[in-house]
Amino acid sequence: MDSIGNFIPGKVKGEDIKDALNGELGISIEADKKTSEKVLYVSKALKSNGKVEGVLRFVTSLSEVDIIIKKISFMLIFIGIAVIIMAGIISVFISNSITRPVREVTAMARKMASGRFNERIEKKRNDEIGELFDALNFMADEILKNEKIKNEFVASVSHELRTPLTSIKGWASTMRTGDFSDREELENGLEIIENESDRLTKMVEELLDFSKFVSGKITLKKDYIDIRNTIEYIKKQFSLRAWRQNINFSVKVQDNMPLVLLDENRIKQVLNNLLDNAFKFTQEGGKVNLKAFMRDESLIMIVGDTGIGIPEDELPRVTEKFFKGKSDKCSNGIGLSICKEIVSLHGGKIEITSELVKGTEITLTIPLEDS
Template identity: 40%
Template sequence: MKKGIKVRLVSYITIVLLLIVLLLEGIFIFGIHSYYLGTAMDTLTSRASTSATFFNKYLEGYSINERARYILENLSREESSKVEVLDPSGAVIINSFGFASKEHIETPDVTSAQDNHIGTFRSITPVQGERILAVSVPLREYDTTIGILRFSVSAEPLYEVILKIAINAAWVGLGVIAFGFVLSLLIAKRIVGPIQQLTEIAQKMATGNFNVRAQKRYDDEIGTLAVTLNYMSEELGKSEKMKYDFISSVTHELRTPLTSIKGWGETLLVGDLSDKEETLQGLEVMTGETDRLIGLVEDLLDFSKFQAGEMQLEPLIYDLRKLLEELHLQFRYRGQPKQIHLYAEIPEQPLPVYGDFNRLKQVFVNLLDNAFKFTPVQGFVRITASFSGGQVAVTVADNGEGIQPEDLAKLGTKFYKGKSRQSGSGLGLAICKEIIELHGGRLSIRSEPMKGTVVTVELPLHQGPQPESSS
């Protein structure tokens, strides 16, 4: 089954909490164990050392057997430890119960006392049925070890206390883990809840509903994500509207020439082909409308290539000045029907650039075509070229109807045609902008309503050998 963020978050918090509790429990139990057993061992060592010092000092000259009887006779009735007197080999001479045996004790504490040191021993596993604590101190006569005084006590009661404390600590640890688990559920719910809401909104957006909005509950990363999702939804909605407007516009642009072509085709089919003037007029209209269709299709193909990142340039070094002069000659008579004057200010120095000649020509043809299209009767269009700081700037200016401020910022974006009633796909500027950016340049537009528009294209000058001729 698919695990959600909530399950993983609760699992991770519980695991971390469990590890922390186990670590703290281990440290606590180890500390309790060391404290209880260490305190008992220190007490036992102190009593054994004090007793051995006393007996060594005041029983000097007594044999080990005599000392053993004396020690046994003078044991305190409150003494809870088992006291044993051993000979140097470790054999028990007598113990606090009054018994003598031939048993040899070879525990580490006895071995250490045989080497004239105070020895301690703590058994982890039961010895003769129980775990013990033992301390052995040498009994000396004139710097010679004549026996060993051994104090031992059962450690079982201490281990029972430690076990009870460990069990209580375990219950406390389980309570902490349970509390942490419930707390993690609450935390996970507060974190996952907004994420689930954002997921539902994203799913609705995926189905095309861009009117939904996410609620910003917290001023954190999730809140920022909600704001970003709302912004994305708004932008997608705008893009979707522009796309539908674009489709509607392109459909209209396609329908108009097709209607003209179909109309004149039917006229020629049913008409008198001997009327040469009418036939030529019909063929001229059909040819013009076909050119319009070809232009629309080429715009759509170019735009789809740019969107897919499949546009390939074929750059060469050439003089941009030659291209601008060629365009000046090409468009000189374009404005005659509307008495529009075309001016050109092109420097005499070469303007070397490294780029795709055909694509750059496409850009400037589109800009000039737009300028003539939106310039009124007896207006003007001006081409200006200049260079400075390693950049060449070409401007196409007109005194046409201009662009409204709310439309100016959107020009050059995909699917945006603007409010103009002039024919066209609305893709021209978007394609021009993409071409210029592929050349490492920049396209900018300035405009004022009823005063005109200025489009500036900036391209990097080529630093190197100058081109001998244009393409």
């Protein structure tokens, strides 16, 4: 008999009933033969004293459930389509707001590549893209600035090269047309020609060396050296200049210095440049000193002078390539940039303190290598 009260004659068939008679929970879904609607059957055996007496079968139509599932499916499909459309709109919007500025940046970069550094892009936003615009404009500024400095450098070098050439040419002409019996004048002229040629050679060598630095082609040839010998050599080299300029030049080196792994010629070049500056910017009667000692596993060398000093606003820029001060003694502005390069190739650093009129002190710190 079913739950409505209908008596069903004969045996009731169904997978769920078989399962129930086997002692399990029987579940099956079948289509009704007459109405063809889906029906769910759930059956369970009824037992008394362990013996199966019958089967209790629960029957319900699934059409309501199907309607709800359909409703939910439609809703989900609708939401899905809405999300896809929204995502589409948003991505078009975002890609427009990113690709357009990126295209502008690309166009600007192309212009720069063809040498048009005067153009700028207008910054319209304050986000990362805006920063990119700023960076690009800044780069163009820097390139222009460097270009200007380079042109000035070429001009000043050409000027420097012309001076000795003029005097060589002048003396050569004088000697050709002059009186050969005046032995003294002849000697004089030849000496000047020789000195000026030396000066030219030295200048050209320095320039070549410098261009190697700029293109990063410098490599160090390190050896274990006794820094006392190096400094003794430098001391001899500058003693004559100190005497000529009437400058008190003192050199102090710590006694028990260990051998240090350095490129001696390059370190000589650094000390040369620093002392050249010190002597150049110190007046007669002033002092220049050079000290070397070990501290915290590093070689420290200090070049101090009582010269004109460096203005505070120029201090951070003096080691830049081509930077030179306003004094008429300043020449090419490459000495300190080469020093900085050599010292950093040795893994060290260069620190400058200076006070106008009082003087300048430059400290080199080169760490000892264990390798």
